[in-house]
Amino acid sequence: MKKKKKKRRIIVSLCAGILTSCLMAGCGKGDSLHVPQIMSKPVLKVDGESYSLSEAKVYLVNYQNLYGTVAGVDLWQQESQEGMLEDYIKNLTMAQLTKILSMDSLARNREIALTDEEVAGVEKAAKAYFDSLSEKELAYLEVSQTDIQKLYEDYALAQKLYKSLTVGVNSEVSDDEARIMDAMQIVVSDAKKAREVKRALAAGSDFSTLAGSYNEAEEVKIQFGRGALPQEVEKAAFALDNGTATSSIKTKDGYYFIYCVNKFNEELTDANKIKIVQKREKTAFGDVYDAYSRTISKKMYQDTWNTLEAGRSDDLTTDSFFSVYQEYCKELF
Numbered sequence: 001m002k003k004k005k006k007k008r009r010i011i012v013s014l015c016a017g018i019l020t021s022c023l024m025a026g027c028g029k030g031d032s033l034h035v036p037q038i039m040s041k042p043v044l045k046v047d048g049e050s051y052s053l054s055e056a057k058v059y060l061v062n063y064q065n066l067y068g069t070v071a072g073v074d075l076w077q078q079e080s081q082e083g084m085l086e087d088y089i090k091n092l093t094m095a096q097l098t099k100i101l102s103m104d105s106l107a108r109n110r111e112i113a114l115t116d117e118e119v120a121g122v123e124k125a126a127k128a129y130f131d132s133l134s135e136k137e138l139a140y141l142e143v144s145q146t147d148i149q150k151l152y153e154d155y156a157l158a159q160k161l162y163k164s165l166t167v168g169v170n171s172e173v174s175d176d177e178a179r180i181m182d183a184m185q186i187v188v189s190d191a192k193k194a195r196e197v198k199r200a201l202a203a204g205s206d207f208s209t210l211a212g213s214y215n216e217a218e219e220v221k222i223q224f225g226r227g228a229l230p231q232e233v234e235k236a237a238f239a240l241d242n243g244t245a246t247s248s249i250k251t252k253d254g255y256y257f258i259y260c261v262n263k264f265n266e267e268l269t270d271a272n273k274i275k276i277v278q279k280r281e282k283t284a285f286g287d288v289y290d291a292y293s294r295t296i297s298k299k300m301y302q303d304t305w306n307t308l309e310a311g312r313s314d315d316l317t318t319d320s321f322f323s324v325y326q327e328y329c330k331e332l333f
Contacts, residue, residue, distance in 0.1 A: 040142065041304045044094065046101035047296040053304055054142040058151060058321060059093045061141065064310045065319035067092075076312035089310040098298060103158035106292045112161055114153060118332050122152040125328035129321060136315040152325055159333040165288050166281040173273040180225045180268035183237060184208060186257040187217040194248045194255035207245055207259040216254070223265065225272055233258065 040052035067089065068076050075085050107113070114122070126149035133141070184207055188194050197214050201207065211220040229237065230251040237246060240260035249256040 041301070043301050043305045043308075044097055044101065045297075045299045045301075046098060047105040047298075049101050049105065051097050051101065053308060055147070055151060056093060056097060056305070056308065057141050058143060058148070059096060060089065060308060060310055061137070061316050062319050062321040063092055064089050064312070065317060066322075068312055074312065086310040090305070090308070093310075094300065094305065098300075100154055100158050102293050102296060102298075103161050103289065104154055105296055106289060107157050107161040109292070110161070110164070112157070112164055114156055114160065118156060118160075118329075119153065121329045121332045122156050122325075123149055125325050126152050128328065129324040132320060132324070133318055134315075137318050140316060152329070155325060156329060156333060162281075162285055163333060165285045169277065169280045169284050171277050173276045175264070175269060177226060178269050178272040178276055179238070179263075180223055180265045180272050181237065181260065182221075182223050182262040182265050184211055184220050184259040184261060185217060185222050186211045186215045186220075187254055188214055189216055189254045191255070194250075197255075197257055198248045201245060201247075201257070207257075221261075223268060225269075230256070238263075 040054040042050040043053050043056050044051045064076075068074065068085070078085075126145055129152075130143075130145040130148050186197055186207070188197060193214060197210055200210055208220065224234075224237075226234065228234070230249075230253065232251060233246075233249050233256045236249050237258040237260065240246065240258065240263060242260055242263055245259040246257055249258070
């Protein structure tokens with residue numbers, strides 16, 4: 001049972017991408033600029049712009065291969081999780097496509113467009129990705145090099161919009177604001193146990209030994225920064241020096257004791273600075289995007305979308321749609 005729960009958490013936590021294509025008839029991989037024969041059915045329309053079933057396949061296949069394996073475990077082979085993983089991949093695909101179309105609409109509203117240099121970079125990326133596709137992948141995806149280029153252009157425009165909305169965000173973060181501390185904790189739920197722990201610590205008992213007997217929290221060893229613990233606990237903990245411990249700290253959730261192992265984890269603090277800036281950028285972007293997104297029309301063609309399935313396939317192994325874009329366009333946006 002514990003293993004199943006762990007796999008479920010892996011799938012739920014997968015975190016982690018844009019397109020306009022046509023159904024093609026009688027075209028081989030060498031024909032990079034196919035002539036469209038039959039338009040693929042739309043699966044999504046946002047503010048007058050749409051994505052087709054073929055375009056959605058590009059995202060779906062890449063996502064199912066990127067997120068289908070975690071720590072060497074093929075999640076598609078876990079029968080109890082396969083349905084959940086398929087739902088996750090399909091929901092992720094639709095959410096991403098919706099956001100890209102919405103962001104591109106906002107970019108056009110703000111008169112943001114790609115430069116000739118940016119389009120040239122996108123064109124190189126599109127050729128590289130298209131050339132990486134096998135004949136079977138092309139037959140399934142039903143896209144041309146021109147279609148891939150359009151997908152990359154949409155993706156690039158969304159990135160350019162994001163940059164324009166976050167360019168003024170303050171990137172300076174102090175050590176104190178980002179500080180991450182290594183510690184041990186003892187959390188107990190009642191005053192009687194808190195008094196016992198307090199007396200034992202005063203008598204010189206080892207903190208980790210006491211934690212093994214008294215701690216009611218899931219973990220003894222913890223790493224935390226600002227906002228992770230109750231305010232009164234954080235204040236007392238951040239005043240500690242290495243090798244010292246707090247007394248009993250009463251909170252609405254119980255009683256805390258914190259032992260400082262390392263009051264300033266430099267590596268994690270530096271990483272947290274990046275996260276703080278990203279959070280500021282996300283807030284700056286979200287304030288504008290969320291307000292605009294509520295004003296535009298969105299329609300999902302559920303019956304068409306339901307015809308598409310996600311799952312592992314030996315014939316569909318492409319997973320480089322986003323990494324190829326990064327390789328060719330990282331310096332442009």
